[in-house]
Amino acid sequence: QVQLVESGGGLVQAGGSLRLSCAASGRTFNTYAMGWFRQAPGLGREFVAAINWNGELTNYRDAVKGRFTIHRGSARNSMFLQMNSLKPEDTAVYYCAAATSYDALQSSVGDYWGQGTQVTVSS
Numbered sequence: 449q450v451q452l453v454e455s456g457g458g459l460v461q462a463g464g465s466l467r468l469s470c471a472a473s474g475r476t477f478n479t480y481a482m483g484w485f486r487q488a489p490g491l492g493r494e495f496v497a498a499i500n501w502n503g504e505l506t507n508y509r510d511a512v513k514g515r516f517t518i519h520r521g522s523a524r525n526s527m528f529l530q531m532n533s534l535k536p537e538d539t540a541v542y543y544c545a546a547a548t549s550y551d552a553l554q555s556s557v558g559d560y561w562g563q564g565t566q567v568t569v570s571s
Contacts, residue, residue, distance in 0.1 A: 459549070537569075
């Protein structure tokens with residue numbers, strides 16, 4: 449069974465940091481692009497960051513550029529999102545996803561999705 453499992457969410461004060469992890473199992477993802485999305489209450493899911501299969505390409509939504517960093521583990525079956533200088537507007541459920549297409553992933557076209565981890569930033 450293919451699974452993506454997120455961890456690392458929690459409650460943090462504005463200006464603080466969190467590191468999200470996504471662990472993949474059930475197949476190898478070393479040729480897949482991976483990414484992070486988020487969904488705040490009452491809003492739709494939005495793209496946060498993506499990384500291509502070998503880690504050489506990354507992209508971020510404008511609101512998180514300079515604050516968030518995405519990277520993959522050495523075996524490429526894991527992925528991380530370092531979130532610094534967190535703001536209350538970053539509060540959301542964060543999901544990891546994997547797709548064969550780096551470009552399509554950024555349009556929320558994912559082959560696999562995790563269940564999400566809650567990030568809450570207090571002001």
